[in-house]
Amino acid sequence: MNQILSLLRPLRLVPIVTAESATEAHALAGALVAGGLPVAEITFRTPAAADAVAAVASRGDTLVGAGTIVRADQVDAAVDAGARFIVSPGTSRAVVERCHERGVPVLPGAVTATEVQTALELGVTTVKFFPAEASGGAAALRALTAPFGEVTFVPTGGISPANLRDYLDIPAVAAVGGSWMLPATAVRTGDWNEVTRLTAEAVTLARRTPASALR
Numbered sequence: 001m002n003q004i005l006s007l008l009r010p011l012r013l014v015p016i017v018t019a020e021s022a023t024e025a026h027a028l029a030g031a032l033v034a035g036g037l038p039v040a041e042i043t044f045r046t047p048a049a050a051d052a053v054a055a056v057a058s059r060g061d062t063l064v065g066a067g068t069i070v071r072a073d074q075v076d077a078a079v080d081a082g083a084r085f086i087v088s089p090g091t092s093r094a095v096v097e098r099c100h101e102r103g104v105p106v107l108p109g110a111v112t113a114t115e116v117q118t119a120l121e122l123g124v125t126t127v128k129f130f131p132a133e134a135s136g137g138a139a140a141l142r143a144l145t146a147p148f149g150e151v152t153f154v155p156t157g158g159i160s161p162a163n164l165r166d167y168l169d170i171p172a173v174a175a176v177g178g179s180w181m182l183p184a185t186a187v188r189t190g191d192w193n194e195v196t197r198l199t200a201e202a203v204t205l206a207r208r209t210p211a212s213a214l215r
Contacts, residue, residue: 001105001126004085005152007063008175011039012168012206014154015199016067016179017052018043025052028182029062031192035199041067041087041177044074050081057082067177072098079104087128087154087177091115096122107154111135116148126152126174133158138166145172161205168206176206 008014015032017040019025025048029040038061042053045068056064065085066078075086075098083104088095091108099106100123110116110127119127129141132155141155155167156177167176181198185191 001085001124004063004105005126005174008039008154011037011203012175013037013202014039014041014065014156014175014177015181016041016043016156016177017056017182018045018179019048019052020046021048022051022055024048024187026055026059027190027192028187028195029056029059029064031195032181032199033059033061034192035181035196036203037181037199039063039065041065042083043068044070044078050077053078053081053083057084069095071095075099075102075104089128089130091118091122091124091127093122096124111140111144113144113147116144116151120148120151125150126154128177129153129155130177131157132167133163138163138170141167141173142170145170148172161202164202164205165208178202 017028040062053066056062066083067087069086069088072094079102086099086104086106089109091110096106107126107128108119109130110119152174153172154175159176159178160180167173181202186194
């Protein structure tokens with residue numbers, strides 16, 4: 001996980017990609033890279049998810065992970081396809097243990113103190129704070145970091161340019177997950193220039209975060 005964090009911290013953003021095909025995923029990754037963001041979390045919400053991961057991994061210029069992983073067999077499918085990290089909406093012992101077995105970093109979802117402690121007991125010190133806005137937003141996350149000084153967070157859910165800085169200014173936050181740079185209309189019509197433009201804007205905004213906020 002430390003290796004993945006060392007790559008995510010400078011980027012500060014993790015685009016969440018839901019692709020309907022491997023071709024679409026490949027094009028989306030290209031638009032993200034062109035905008036300055038060589039990372040993508042491919043969600044396992046479509047039948048094409050594993051193929052999408054493989055397509056992005058084959059590019060060689062993108063740090064690709066798999067998200068919305070809720071079962072151990074999905075861990076296998078994602079890792080076999082080339083995923084370098086796994087993200088889960090909740091803290092599942094089966095998912096975390098399979099990730100440990102496969103030697104792949106995992107970010108389980110956690111929004112309560114009990115869930116964070118469960119993740120720690122499973123040997124995980126970086127968690128996905130999800131759903132971020134619906135769970136109290138940056139204020140709730142800031143409060144949660146107080147008793148868990150050793151935990152790093154990647155908040156996701158309801159984050160946009162309007163509240164991005166609220167999260168990135170929290171020292172315990174390594175990066176923020178979001179999909180606002182991938183609007184459905186642009187993806188549906190294949191307007192990759194628009195995706196690149198929005199990605200570049202997001203990268204610029206993220207990099208304005210004070211250096212003191214980085215661990």
